[in-house]
Amino acid sequence: MTGAHSHQPVLLDEVMDALKVQPEGYYIDATFGRGGHSAAILEQLNEQGRLLALDRDPRAIAYGREHFADEPRIEFEHINFNQVADVLAQRQLESNINGVLMDLGVSSPQLDDAGRGFSFMHNGPLDMRMDTTRGESASEWLARVELEELVTVLKRYGEEKFARRIAHGVIEARQQQPITETAQLVNIIEQAMPVKEKHKHPATRSFQAIRMHINQELQSIETGLEAMLGALKPGGRLAVISFHSIEDRLVKRFMKAKVTRPVLPKNLPVFDTDEDPPYRLVGKPRTASAQELENNPRSRSARLRVLERIR
Ligand SMILES: C[S@@+](CC[C@H](N)C(=O)[O-])C[C@H]1O[C@@H](n2cnc3c(N)ncnc32)[C@H](O)[C@@H]1O
Structure with missing residues (x-):
């Protein structure tokens, strides 16, 4: 192919x-x-x-x-x-x-199609569902998730050290406007990260974690x-x-x-x-x-x- x-x-x-x-x-x-x-x-x-x-x-x-x-x-x-x-x-x-x-x-x-929302590299709707015929999108979930649940997800599925900072960033940002696009989430994560890892995009772990949660x-x-x-x-x-x-x-x-x-x-x-x-x-x-x-x-x-x- x-x-x-x-x-x-x-x-x-x-x-x-x-x-x-x-x-x-x-x-x-x-x-x-x-x-x-x-x-x-x-x-x-x-x-x-x-x-x-x-x-x-x-x-x-x-x-x-x-x-x-x-x-x-x-x-x-x-x-x-x-x-x-x-x-x-x-x-x-x-x-x-x-x-x-x-x-x-x-x-x-799935990763390469910006329209699916899996990628932090291209902007697109924050969906992340593999099965687009059912369930809640990442955007819908981030609009309602409570701080502690988000921290747990980022830690458990992303092994993200800065889970709590990122989760706070999400809660604050959504009070200003709904998080509907991948670029918004990338931005929130970048702002929340106190240090950047070499050779790894700062959003890698969080995107993986949210995707794993959304798709169970x-x-x-x-x-x-x-x-x-x-x-x-x-x-x-x-x-x-x-x-x-x-x-x-x-x-x-x-x-x-x-x-x-x-x-x-x-x-x-x-x-x-x-x-x-x-x-x-x-x-x-x-x-x-x-x-x-x-x-x-x-x-x-x-x-x-x-x-x-x-x-
Ligand atoms: C890594 S790709 C597989 C690529 C495939 N082996 C090929 O050669 O093209 C994983 C695929 O599994 C699907 N998938 C992931 N979890 C699944 C599940 N629980 N049930 C059914 N399909 C699933 C995804 O939608 C995706 O299309």
């Missing part, structure tokens, strides 16, 4: 390595975006193989339906991936999936991971790419818990095999190669973790 709205799929070789696509298998791309990974999966499927592509962003799904219109092996659903169980039940596909990819976070087209991203990931595991058949694999440490910590903890034997009371009669968790971790977490880093700087913080359902 080329052009300003292209999306270079990250860790593509590593993902394909992890999924080990079986030509007649049934796969899920839980975060279709612009379909970079989907296209690579389709290449390895034969005529019986199927791909279910999900995205909560209606534009991603519209793009997919248009650009993959001649591709009978792919189906699209505009849903939050944590709702996948309903979609699989309708298709009688529970526990029948060979592999799932979750490429978390926002896509380049961690909550979706937590319930989504569980839902995707429920979809896998024995031998099926779940590949997850995270983009920052908060996401990665959650994925790591989730996967670790799935491969850890539960601690049982000593005097309980249990058979050995009962205790073995039905999952295993596949390899070590993977990050971008030097070559990928050079071609696509956005791959810098991407990290891939893979879990396999054994039985």
Whole structure:
């Protein structure tokens, strides 16, 4: 794909390595975006193989339906991936999936389109919703949020040291006029920051935090991971790419818990095999190669973790 709205799929070789696509298998791309990974999966499927592509962003799904219109092996659903169980039940596909990819976070087209409000680099309406058909925009939320809640969000999802100063800045500014554009928020953050970090835009952390809150991203990931595991058949694999440490910590903890034997009371009669968790971790977490880093700087913080359902 080329052009300003292209999306270079990250860790593509590593993902394909992890999924080990079986030509007649049934796969899920839980975060279709612009379909970079989907296209690579389709290449390895034969005529019986199927791909279910999900995205909560209606534009991603519209793009997919248009650009993959001649591709009978792919189906699209505009849903939050944590709702996948309903979609699989309708298709009688529970526990029948060979592999799932979750490429978390926002896509380049979402970031690059000023009209979506995700970017502190271009001015636009302060929206930040991935699913523009429901929920509250960042602007609406900032108009009503209380100081303490805003401080908590900026700290929890942005690890922002100056959370309280920024939150005060927001509350003061909105008394003058509503905060409806990204440039206004950038300005408030810049004014509130007593020191500037080198090589990092002062609004990076706050924009990430507000976006994660508006889209309830961690909550979706937590319930989504569980839902995707429920979809896998024995031998099926779940590949997850995270983009920052908060996401990665959650994925790591989730996967670790799935491969850890539960601690049982000593005097309980249990058979050995009962205790073995039905999952295993596949390899070590993977990050971008030097070559990928050079071609696509956005791959810098991407990290891939893979879990396999054994039985
Ligand atoms: C990093 S991009 C994926 C890019 C894609 N792999 C490609 O090659 O084009 C993440 C996508 O996941 C979507 N997304 C994020 N959270 C989601 C969720 N909870 N449910 C469904 N889609 C989600 C976003 O809307 C975005 O389009």
